[in-house]
Every structure is written in C-alpha cells, then in structure tokens.
Amino acid sequence: MLVNLNDVLKKAQNEHYAVGLFNTIDTDMLDAAISAAEELRSPIIVGTAEVLLPYGELKLIAPSIIAAAKRATVPVVVHYDHGLTFERCLEALKLGFTSVMYDGSAGDPVKNMADTKEVVRIAHAFGATVEGEIGHVGEAVNCDNVTSDRYTTVKEAKDFLNATGVDALAIAIGTAHGAYKAKPCLDIERLKEIRNSIDTPLVLHGGSGLSDDDFRNTIKEGIAKVNIFTDLCVAGENAVKKAISENKSYLDIRSAKVEAIKEAVKKKIMLFGSDNRVGSCSYKR
DSSP states (O other), X not given: OEEOHHHHHHHHHHHTOOEEEEEOSSHHHHHHHHHXXXXXXXOEEEEEEGGGGGGSOHHHHHHHHHHHHHHOSSOEEEEEEEEOSHHHHHHHHHHTOSEEEEOOTTSOHXXXXXXXXXXXXXXXXXXXEEEEEOSOOEEGGGTOOOOGGGSOOHHHHHHHHHHHOOSEEEOOSSOEESOOSSOOOOOHHHHHHHHTTOOSOEEEOOOTXXXXXXXXXXXXXXXXEEEEOXXXXXXXXXXXXXXXXXXXXXXXXXXXXXXXXXXXXXXXXHHHTOTTOTTSOOOOO
C-alpha cells in the first residue's frame, strides 16, 4: 500500500523504533527491499536519490517503484532522497512519489529554509510529505571528519521547523554518507536535546557502516527514520563475486544478488525494530 512519511514515522517516533529508507537503482534492489518488508510485516520507505540518477533514470525507475508500492501488502513510502533542485523534486511529485527530501544543507542556511518552505508548499498540495536537512552530514569516502560546530543545534532545529513546516528533519550528529574509514563519533546528548525540544520525526543519514549499538542508541533517543544504501550495495556485490567464482549462470547470479540484498534489508528492519508493526498505519491511497 502506498503511504507517505506521516503515516509511518509518527507511530515509529512514539513507540521508539525506526523505519528504514532503502534506496534503489533497479528492480533487483526494489524487489529485495519490499520482499523483506513483507516477510517481516514491516512498513518500509523505498526510493532513489538525485545522486543515484545516473544509474537509474527517474522517469524509468519511478513507475516500477510506485507500482511495487501499490501492490505491496505492507505500507510503502516512495521517497525522493536528497533532491537538490526544485525541478527534480517537482518531477518526482508529478511521477507519483509520496515524499521528497529537499537538501539545501550545503548552502546558505537562510536560503535553505526559504527553498525548503517552498518545496513543502508544493509537496503538500500533492498530498506528499517533505524531509529537510540542517547541519552537515559529511562524506565518509573523503574522510570528512565533521567538527561539532557543523552539528545541528536545538535552536537551528526549532528555527528551521518553524520556518519551513517540514514533516521530518535530518540532523547532523556525527554521521557521514558512504562507507566509514574510521569509527564515527556520534553526539547522542545532542540528539537527546533536539528530540526533547521538538515533535517532528528525526532522520539519521549516513547509516551504512554504523554499529548495531549505534543504531540502537540513536533510535532509543529519538531517531525515527534511517537511510541505508551502501550496505545494500556491499551485500549485492559480495554475492555477485561469490556466484561468479562458482561459475553460476547469469540468472543464478541475479538471484544470489537479490537474496543477499533481501537478507541485508531484513537485518536492518529487525535491528530498527520495525518488524511486525503492520496494522499501525491507517492511511491508504
């Protein structure tokens, strides 16, 4: 069933579990993610990100994602992640995405608020939800060790929410996008302060590569949505390499990849605590 962020994140926030966003670039990853959610009776968020469009064109992959979400037996949010322009976010909304993230966090904070507010206005007219981001989530591949002065503060979170009206907020507490080369240092106290100051569901970006304890602690202290992509790629890549070394056929290689990604998604669903939560979402399209 096709839903938006409000239909799954509010309950997750109240009951202290998180719903995973599993970004996809093809139907193999899509099938693996939704199959895992159905098997574990978990709500799920699937979609793609602007940076991934060279590997899966939006107009081509969108119909597959939306069709899969509609026929799924669990709630599925179709989310456009890290949209960098109005045009791309609007395109995603017109194609049927039920949620978009506008990411202006790398630029001027005032402009980020103004631009995000406009995306919220447009998206809400479509019946879709919006995620915004403040602070700086670095790039692990570049060893982007972000200093604490780039982390999100309580005041920044409050000001951003009041100015934009976003439905979910990605905050910077020490994570980075991609595979980590060193153990990240998460500011859990800062997360607690922000969670205790606002009601909007909080999002953790840069989830791939964090330890199980990192996930448990951040979810316990208020994270309601976690973004995962790199871990899925690693699982699929390892499965393909193994299948090739065993001289498997092309179709068997594909099956091995899908199964490995599915297992990776299932592990995250159970770690996030969203398994056996279906029935909690009343929204249907």
